[in-house]
Amino acid sequence: MDLRAETPLGDLWHHDFWGGKLSSNTSHKSYRPLTVLTFRINYLFAGGFHPVGFHVINIILHCAISVLMVDVFSILLGGLQYSSKGRRLNLAPKASLLAASLFAVHPVHTECVAGIVGRADLLCALFFLLSFLGYCKAFRENKEGNHFSILWVLASVLLGAIAMLCKEQGITVLGLNAVFDALVINKLNILELIQKVLHTDKSLENVGLFKKGLLFRITLLLSGGATMLCMRWRIMGTGPPAFTEVDNPASFADSLFVRAINYNYYYSLNAWLLLCPWWLCFDWSMGCIPLIKSVSDWRIIALAALWFCLIALICQALCSQDSHKRRILTLGLGFLIIPFLPASNLFFRVGFVVAERVIYLPSIGYCMLLTYGFSLLSKQAKKKKMLAAAVLGILLINVLRCVIRSNQWRSEEQLFRSALSVCPLNAKVHYNVGKNLADKGNQTAAIKYYREAVRLNPKYVHAMNNLGNILKERNELQEAEGLLSLAVQIQPDFAAAWMNLGIVQNSLRRFEEAEQSYWTAIKHRKKYPDCYYNLGRLYADLNRHIDALNAWRNATVLKPEHSLAWNNMIILLDNTGNLAQAEAVGREALELIPNDHSLMFSLANVLGKSQKYKESEALFLKAIKANPNAASYHGNLAVLYHRWGNLDLAKKHYEVSLKLDPAAPGTKENYSLLKRKLEQLQKKGNV
Numbered sequence: 001m002d003l004r005a006e007t008p009l010g011d012l013w014h015h016d017f018w019g020g021k022l023s024s025n026t027s028h029k030s031y032r033p034l035t036v037l038t039f040r041i042n043y044l045f046a047g048g049f050h051p052v053g054f055h056v057i058n059i060i061l062h063c064a065i066s067v068l069m070v071d072v073f074s075i076l077l078g079g080l081q082y083s084s085k086g087r088r089l090n091l092a093p094k095a096s097l098l099a100a101s102l103f104a105v106h107p108v109h110t111e112c113v114a115g116i117v118g119r120a121d122l123l124c125a126l127f128f129l130l131s132f133l134g135y136c137k138a139f140r141e142n143k144e145g146n147h148f149s150i151l152w153v154l155a156s157v158l159l160g161a162i163a164m165l166c167k168e169q170g171i172t173v174l175g176l177n178a179v180f181d182a183l184v185i186n187k188l189n190i191l192e193l194i195q196k197v198l199h200t201d202k203s204l205e206n207v208g209l210f211k212k213g214l215l216f217r218i219t220l221l222l223s224g225g226a227t228m229l230c231m232r233w234r235i236m237g238t239g240p241p242a243f244t245e246v247d248n249p250a251s252f253a254d255s256l257f258v259r260a261i262n263y264n265y266y267y268s269l270n271a272w273l274l275l276c277p278w279w280l281c282f283d284w285s286m287g288c289i290p291l292i293k294s295v296s297d298w299r300i301i302a303l304a305a306l307w308f309c310l311i312a313l314i315c316q317a318l319c320s321q322d323s324h325k326r327r328i329l330t331l332g333l334g335f336l337i338i339p340f341l342p343a344s345n346l347f348f349r350v351g352f353v354v355a356e357r358v359i360y361l362p363s364i365g366y367c368m369l370l371t372y373g374f375s376l377l378s379k380q381a382k383k384k385k386m387l388a389a390a391v392l393g394i395l396l397i398n399v400l401r402c403v404i405r406s407n408q409w410r411s412e413e414q415l416f417r418s419a420l421s422v423c424p425l426n427a428k429v430h431y432n433v434g435k436n437l438a439d440k441g442n443q444t445a446a447i448k449y450y451r452e453a454v455r456l457n458p459k460y461v462h463a464m465n466n467l468g469n470i471l472k473e474r475n476e477l478q479e480a481e482g483l484l485s486l487a488v489q490i491q492p493d494f495a496a497a498w499m500n501l502g503i504v505q506n507s508l509r510r511f512e513e514a515e516q517s518y519w520t521a522i523k524h525r526k527k528y529p530d531c532y533y534n535l536g537r538l539y540a541d542l543n544r545h546i547d548a549l550n551a552w553r554n555a556t557v558l559k560p561e562h563s564l565a566w567n568n569m570i571i572l573l574d575n576t577g578n579l580a581q582a583e584a585v586g587r588e589a590l591e592l593i594p595n596d597h598s599l600m601f602s603l604a605n606v607l608g609k610s611q612k613y614k615e616s617e618a619l620f621l622k623a624i625k626a627n628p629n630a631a632s633y634h635g636n637l638a639v640l641y642h643r644w645g646n647l648d649l650a651k652k653h654y655e656v657s658l659k660l661d662p663a664a665p666g667t668k669e670n671y672s673l674l675k676r677k678l679e680q681l682q683k684k685g686n687v
Contacts, residue, residue, distance in 0.1 A: 001019055002015055002019050002036050002039075002040065003036070003039050003040045003042075003043040004043070005044070009037075012033045012036050012037060012040075013033050013235070014235070015033075015036070016028050016029060016030050016031060017030035017031070017032045017035070017036065017117075017120070018030070022235060022236055023236070025242070026242075027241065028241050028351070029236055029240060029241040030120075030168070031165075031168070031232065031235065031236065032120050032165065032166055032167055032168075033165055034123065034162065034165040034166045035119050035120040035123055035166050035167065038057065038119060038123065039054070039116075039119065042054050042057060051116070054116050054119075055114075055116070057119070058112075058113050058114075058116070058118060058119055058122060059113060061119070061122040061123065061126060062104075062109065062112070062113045062122060063104075064126060065122065065125050065126055065129065066100055066103060066104035067100075068126070068129045068130070068133070069096075069099070069100035069103050069104070069129070069364070069367075070096050070097060070100040071088075071090075071096075071133060072129055072132060072133065072364070073092070073095070073096035073099040073100055073367075073368060073371070074088075074090040074091070074092055074093070074096035075088075075133075075136055075184075076328070076331050076332070076335070076368055077092040077095045077096055077099065077328060077368065077371065077372065078090060078091030078092030078095070078096065079091055079184065079327075080136055080139065080184055080185070082139075082140055086140050088136070088140070095371050095372075095375055098371050098374065098391065099367045099368055099370075099371040100367075101395060102367040102370060102371065102394075102395065102398070103363060103364065103367045105395060105398040105399050105402055106274075106277065106363055106367070106398060106402075107277040107278075107280065107398055107401040107402050107405050108273050108274060108277045108280065108356050108359055108360075108363060109360055109363070109402075110280065110356075110402055110405040110406055110409060111280070111282065111356045111357050111409075112356075112357050112360050113406075114405075114406050114409035114410075115282075115357070115409065118357055118360075120166055120167040121167055121169075121357045121358070121360045121361075122360075123163075123166035123167070124163050124164075124166040124167035124169055124170045124361070125163075125360055125361055126163075126166075127159050127160070127162045127163035127166060127170060128160070128163045128169075128170055128172075128173045128339075128361060130159045131156045131157075131159035131160040131163060131170075131173045131174075131177070132156070132173060132176065132177060132180070134152055134155045134156040134159055135152065135153065135156035135177040135180065135181070136180075137149070137152045138150075138151075138152035138153045138156070138217075139185055140152075148213060148217070150220075153217055153220055153221075154220070154224075156173075156177060157174065157220065157221065157224035159173075160173045160174050160177075160224065160225075160228075161224070161228050164228055164232070168232075168342055169339055169342050169343075169358070169361060171225060171228055171229070171342075172338050172339045172341060172342065172361075173339075174221045174222075174224060174225045175221075175225075175334075175338050176334055176335065176338050176339075177221055178217075178218050178221050179330070179331070179334045179338070180331065180334075181214060181217055181218070182214060183327050183330055183331060184327060184331075185214070186214050187323070189323075189326070190317075190318055190326075190330065191318040191319060240348050240349070241351065243349055243350075243351040246285060246286045246287075246427075246457065246459075246460075247285055247351045247352060247353075248285070248345070248349060248350060248351060248352060248353055249262075249287075249291055249353070250262035250263060250266070250291060250345070250353070251345055251349045251350075253291065258291065258292070258293055259345075261292050261295075261300070261303065262291055262292050263344070263345050263346075264303045264306070264307075265289075265292055265299055265302060265303055266289070266345075266353060266354055267306060267344070268302040268303055268305065268306040269284075269289070269302070269354050270340070270354060270358075270359055270362075271306055271309075272302070273354070273356060273359060274359060274362070274363055274366040275366075277398070277401060278401065279422045280356060280405055280418075280422065281356075281418075281419045281422040281423050281426075281429075282415055282416075282419055283419065283423070283426060283428050283429065283432075284352065284353045284354035284355065284423060284426070285352060285353050285426065285428060286426050286427040286428040286429075286456070286457055286460075287425045287426055287427055287456055287457060288353065288354075288423035288425055288426035288429075289353050289354065290425065310333075313329055313332075313333055313369070314333065316329050317329035317330040317333060318330075328368070328372050329369070329372070331365075331368070332365045332368040332369040332372065333365060333369075334365065335361075335362070335364045335365030335368060336362050336364075336365025336366055336369070337362070337365070339361035339362050339364075339365075340358070340359065340361075340362040342358075343355070343358040374387070374391055412432070412436050413433075413436050416429060416432040416433045416436055417433060419432075420433065425456060426456070427452075427453040427454075427456040427457035427460050427463065428453070430449045430450070430452045430453040430456065430463075431449070431450065431453040431460065431462065431463045431466070433449045434446040434447075434448075434449030434450040434453065434463070434466065434467075435466060437449065438466065438470060443470050443473070443474065446466075446470060447467065447470055447471075450463050450466055450467035450470070451467065454467065454483075459490050461487040461490050461491045461494055461497060464483045464484065464486060464487040464490075464497070465483075465484065465487050465494070465496055465497045465500060467483055468480040468481075468483040468484040468487070468497070468500055468501075468504070469500055471483070472500065472503060472504050472507070475507075477504055477507055477508055480500075480504050481501065481504045481505065481508070484497050484500050484501040484504060485501060487501075488501060488520075493524045494524070495521045495522075495524040495525035495528060495531070496521070498517050498518070498520045498521035498524065499517070499518060499521040499528070499530065499531045499534060501517045502514045502515070502516075502517035502518040502521065502531075502534060502535075502538070503534055505517060506534070506537070506538050506541070511538060511541070511542060514538055515535070515538060518531055518534060518535040518538065519535075522535075527558050528558070529554075529555040529556075529558040529559035529562050529565070530555070530562075532551045532552070532554040532555035532558065532565070533551070533552060533555040533562060533564055533565045533568075535551040536548045536549070536550075536551035536552040536555065536565065536568060537568070539551060540568070540572060545572060545576060548568075548572060549569055549572065549573075552565040552566075552568055552569045553565075553569070556569075556589075560592045560593075561592065561593050563589075563593055563596050563598060563599060566585065566586075566588075566589035566592075566593070566596075566599055567589075567598055567599060567602050569582075569585050569589075570582050570585050570586045570589070570599070570602040570603060570606065571602060573585060573606075574602070574605060574606050574609070579606055579609055579610050580610075582606045583603065583606050583607065583610065586599065586602060586603030586606055587603065589603075590603060595626070597622070597623040597626035597627045597630075597633075598623075600619045600620075600622050600623035600626070601619070601620070601623045601630075601632070601633055601636070603619055604616045604617075604619035604620045604623065604636070604637075604640075605636060607619065608636075608639070608640045608643065613640060613643075613644045616640055617637070617640060617641075617644075620633065620636065620637040620640060621637070624637065629660055630660075631657045631658075631660035631661035631664045631667070632657070632661075632664065634653040634654075634656040634657035634660065635653070635654065635657035635664050635666070635667040635670075637653045638650045638651075638652075638653035638654040638657060638667070638670065638671075638674075639670060641653065642670065642673075642674055647674060647677065647678060647681075650674055651671075651674055651675075651678065654667060654670065654671040654674060655671070658671060
């Protein structure tokens, strides 16, 4: 609703990313009003939910970010140098172009670009980079930092705040700016600083900590960050969001050891996705990654490999005699680790296990380290052409993987099925494949996937509900009732399951239980038009006509375009002889839903019985124009002509009706009566 014009713009600042009130205890707490604002602009210009414009903006954003990356990498790899005219120099043009190219075509970014909600990560990254570049501009006049522009530092903090309003990760740019300031502007030797701190050396001033305004600038960054967090907390109103065990099972483990070891395993999986982005999945939750519960699990090797590589890089970043190498490795690790911290589970529980979108920003550090590794190999390699061919090969493989993955994102079916080979233990993947098949009418195949989803996650109430629905439609009512009863037992406030349970109980002719289930559904979801509609059908079956009409009226009040509820009201009033009231309801319904042919048909029947033949004929013809293959429409129009005395037209529409449905109830008998009447008239004419 936040995308629609009728929602005040001010509401965006009090709603979470999914449109719920941020202060609500049930809110997801993802606060991204600027991202939602861009969706709203997209919606306005597209005139509705037309996806092309949304995708075009995502692609433009990724292109802009990739171009900005050339500038960012030129600073990270080549250093911050300005000409006498104040123009920044690119001292590593080839390396920065290679790193930006690796970033631009990294397959792990496909989710952010191809998935509409990835807009949050793209906008966050854009303002993140602008904040970093703005911070660099603060030293345009004097790169040593003795003189700097406070305005540019403040502008950098403001851009960081904008990045955070696009996605929470954006605030981490302030930490990176501080690291950059210390390493590049102040040329701090971190190892030397640590040694002096540990030995309480009084010569701390000599390491540059108090020189060149570093402490002042870090104070500005800290103040800006603290202000952002305070405002964010005030707007949020309540504590952090409540996630479930299936979202992030490791965070619910009782043992600190199990939590720590699994968090580290998740980090290694994220690192593997950066290194080898071949196994990509839209969802890594619901059992996709089983918990490591003991050190005998072979997956411990992945943790060991990750920390071996990280410790080796950290040692080189701290202990190398080459200051250029120290700077690049430290900045690379900073860009790899700092933007990932909000997703690390270290500070608060997150609602996912692994998410490809959250490594959009950390991939900057990966691309930087990989490029630096290639540059070191290039200096030592004798066959430079082979190395260049290998680099080109990596780029082409990534492009190919991006093309394959983008094609998978083009349709639900391809996206969901692609996940089956990556996460066969993920109940949500099986559920989504099943739902997609059910939407296409392939119920038999859908049942198979729903059953597997329930087997993998015996508490998966949505899979139980959908499976129960299909079984209900196939008249396998006992099993459907069992599944739906279990679903509401697991989640007592699951309104949809209560309603479906009521429908099954109604079919089993257990009317009192069905009525109770419907009212329980309405208790948990006050505005539930479909439930009122089904409650009306129950009352109609019990001949409680007033209650039925009231229930259907409630459905139409909550959802004015509820065609079935309007139709049932018209038909019930017609069948009980209340033609005037049926006509009034029919006219009211058609004013709200003027192009609904089923309403035209029902009202035409009422008008025909009221001997308003001309108006009835017009509605029948209009309904037939909208749905020419409905046998009942032609059959009832024929009855109208039969009553009216237009026997030739009656004969024509009887024949059309029987052609469309030879077993049409009552049509054969009426047609036989008409033929006899025509024969009698013909005999009289001959006499």
